[in-house]
Every structure is written in structure tokens, then in C-alpha cells.
Amino acid sequence: MSSIQYTKKIALIDCNSFYVSCERLFNPKIRKKPVVVLSNNDGCIVSRSNEAKALGIKMGEPYFKAKDIIIKNNVHVFSSNYSLYGDLSRRVMRTLKRFNSDIEVYSIDEAFIDLSNFPDSEVEKVAQEIRATVLQWTGIPTSIGIAKTKTLSKVANHIAKKKQSGITSFIGVENIDPLLEKVDINDVWGVGKQLTKFYHKNGIYNAKQLKNKSNTWIKKSSNVLGSRTAMELRGISCIDIEKTKSKRKSCVVSRSFGQRVEKYQELKEAVAGYCLNASEKIRSESLTAKSITVFIRTSPFQSRFGYYSNSKTIDFPIATNDSIEIVKTALIALESIFKNGYRYQKAGVLLSGLSEATNDKNLFSTEKDEKIKCLMKSIDNTNYRYGRSTLSLASAGVQKRWNSKRQHYSRIDTSDFHCLPTIKATI
DNA sequence: TCTGGGGTCCTAGGACCC
């Protein structure tokens, strides 16, 4: 009688060309056609269909540099529509939870699932079922990699992406070295540009070579993260699945401007607006911030106008999530770093030292504090109901000439009634 | 003018991820 094997099995489910797939859902004409989705401000290419990849369009490439290829090949271009992608992402994740409620949502288009409770021999069948269900229920195609560790499941997923079946499992594979040998070292999770350079210098070009490099050498010549990656490649799990979502520690809101900003007044409006977004976000998660950093900079790519970049951090006397106080403090910080005569390209605010908001009154609490809390609550409720920035502060401006570019916006919003498709039914 | 050593904590900057 053979016993059933239950070893550790981590699956990584990754949505294929996620933003492109989202746009295609609502625009079937662009299936099988080359499609790209641009980052904020129509700056860079952040999602490509396979057809676009085949044309040689690179991930992260500036849009204007790829424009020639795009026009020549009739590539469909979309500005990013994050409320659409966010909504579809939630649907995908909800679907995945049917297979195991303990999933780790790793990014907008990726999740780790522990499949250890399934017998080894069934795991590929389960993966097929996951893929088919997600496709059927959400319309989003996925790829799945399964292995003993997170890093290996990433590698397996990388291989799965290129396969018709969309699934690669290392479970039960005696020797994975021949597979790892075909994976470039810079495609390994945790190995970026700098580490790649370093590994190349030391004769390491693929995942197999890193896996088989001596432990002592790796420990000596890189940091803990480097040796963790190597261990994980050997099948020794060092990175656990995070089943409970940990509270975030910081919150950034920053944007590149649609056109360069030179006026102090406009910069103030932008920064005030980012503060409102950031404080609303942390309030919605019941967090307060210990400090705020404001940063501004000119374009790092156009040095002929002179480069200037600076930031200023100010601590709040008491951790806060009050929009008014946050804006006020940010404007003080901005004043201390603003310099006349520069063409600013980007500004942002960072709330840090986030921690759980408590209802405790402290030594300095006043009646006014209570009133502010009520005011913030009603602003948030109103904006939730009637759309963001229905209620704002005068300091955030109205004109907003500097708003981001969005020339190829699809105007689809699954959470907006006006965008619902109409179906004519005959009974 | 000479002027220790060791610990902790904080911060800025870098590397990495998607």
C-alpha cells in the first residue's frame, strides 16, 4: 500500500499582463492585438500584452521612446485606470480564497496560496481548477507556479508564463537543476540590478549557479537577503506566507505633474491635495502618523534646466490623522525647501511612523480635538458617497493645471453606475 | 593639548519588489 504524500507546497498565482487583461475584458476587440497600459501621467509602459512584448516593447520603457513602434504597429494604448484594476483584483482574490482562505495577497495581481493540505499527486489538478475558475468567474487569465518555497514558486511561475498550460510544479521533481539553469539570475526574486552586476562579476549567471554556490561565500559577500534567496532556491523555506495582512508603516502620495510647475502657489495646492488623499487613506485604516515628509524635485532627465531635489520632515507634537493639521504642517515644510526659478516635475508627501489610532484622550486633548474628529468623519463620509474631493480644503486649489496627463483613459469604472453596460433582453 | 569603549537608537539612503 502506498502512502499519500503531503509536503509543503506553495503556489504563486499571477495574473497575466494584468492591466492589459482588465482593459480587454471591457473591450473584446483588442484581444489578440498588441496592447500596452501606461503608468500615471502617461509616462512609462507598465503592462504589455504578449503581442506587444513580441514587438520588442520593454517593460518600464518611457512611452515617448516606444511611440514609433506603437504607431507603426497599431498598438492599442491605455492610460492606467486604477479603480478598475483594483476592483478586478479584489474579485480575483475573492475567488482564490475559495480554495484556501489563508492567502497572501502579495500585490495587485499576485497571491501566494498554501496548498500543503492537498496530496502531492493532486496539486497540478488543483492548480488547473484554480486557473479555470478564476478565468470563468473574473475573465482574467493567470499563471501558476508551485514549489516548496516562495522563491522557487516564483521561479516556477516564471516558467509557467511561457507555457500553454500556464502551470509549472516543482513538486515531486527529483532534480530541478536543469530547470534552474535556464533561469537568468536577474529573473530570480530578490535579485535586482545591483546584485545581478555583482553576481555576474563572480561568474553567476543563472539560478542553478546561485543555488549551488557555497553558503559561506554567499554569507560573506552579500547580506542576509542574499543568503536567504540562495537557501530558498535549495528548497529550504525562509520566507513564510503572511496570512494576516500587517498594518502598513507609511503612506505616500506623490505625482508627476502633467506640465512643469514653477509657481509656489501651484506647488502649495498640489501638496495640500496630496495631504488630503494621504490623511483620508490613513483615517480609513484607523491609523495616525508621527511625522510628515514633503518632497519636491525637478526632472532628473533634464539637467539643462538645473536639477533640484529636496525634502523636509516635520514631527507632529502628537500623532495625528487630522487633514487640517497635516496640510498646515506640510505647507511649513514646503516653504522651507521651495526655491524659486526651477521647473518642478514632481512633488509628494509621506506620512510615516503610522500606528493604530486610539480613542484615548491625552494630556493635551481639548474639546476642539473632538470637534475635529467629527469634522474629519463627515468629510470622509461625504467623499465616500459622492466621490473623492467633493469636500476639500480651499488650499488644495480648484484649477489644478498641473494634474496628471491621462490621454488614453478607457473611462470604465466598475464601481460607477454610468459605466454599466446595458443588456437588451427579450423575454 | 592630551581624550576610551561599548551599547543603543535613529535616520538617510539604497536596493528591491510589483
Place this chain on the structure above:
DNA sequence: TCTGGGGTCCTAGGACCC
């Protein structure tokens, strides 16, 4: 002319203390 945004973690170095 046009080059994204939002996170986490690690490390080196400085400040501070005894």
C-alpha cells in the same frame, strides 16, 4: 516636448549615553 507610484527592509554612520 515627453521618463510612474507605493511599499518594505537593510545598512552605515551619527548622536547620545554611561
